[in-house]
Amino acid sequence: MNNVYLQKSRTPVWYLAFKSKAIWTTLNLLTKQIPKTKEEQKFYLMGFWDADGGCPKNPVASKKIYIKFTQKDRKSLDELKQILEDRFGISCGNIRISEKVKNGVIWRFSITNRKGILKFCKEIGSLHPEKKLRLNKIIEILSAR
Numbered sequence: 001m002n003n004v005y006l007q008k009s010r011t012p013v014w015y016l017a018f019k020s021k022a023i024w025t026t027l028n029l030l031t032k033q034i035p036k037t038k039e040e041q042k043f044y045l046m047g048f049w050d051a052d053g054g055c056p057k058n059p060v061a062s063k064k065i066y067i068k069f070t071q072k073d074r075k076s077l078d079e080l081k082q083i084l085e086d087r088f089g090i091s092c093g094n095i096r097i098s099e100k101v102k103n104g105v106i107w108r109f110s111i112t113n114r115k116g117i118l119k120f121c122k123e124i125g126s127l128h129p130e131k132k133l134r135l136n137k138i139i140e141i142l143s144a145r
Contacts, residue, residue: 050128059137067111074107090116
């Protein structure tokens with residue numbers, strides 16, 4: 001199991017490394033399947049956001065509250081946005097270029113409306129320890145308004 005290690009530099013996150021092409025092929029096939037049930041979609045959104053999403057690091061001091069998704073693969077963002085809007089009733093902004101990088105662009109979309117942010121925080125949430133705290137703080141702030 002020497003391919004599994006704990007990164008201690010920033011946050012306590014486990015990483016699984018593997019060198020088998022067969023495992024990579026199998027996992028790659030799984031990524032092409034969109035979850036079907038609302039519960040599966042919730043965890044898909046949660047995991048995606050935990051890895052490639054964001055919100056203000058300090059919601060109390062932030063002038064603007066938002067939930068954002070970023071990704072190089074625009075098609076993935078199209079799918080996420082559709083799930084958020086169609087299955088969860090969360091209104092999202094347009095997908096746009098966040099930044100240009102060496103190998104292309106990074107795409108993003110945001111949830112900036114109060115109702116959508118609260119719904120995301122309460123119905124989808126996060127398993128990431130720091131992001132979970134931030135979402136709870138956002139709920140406090142927006143519920144007080």
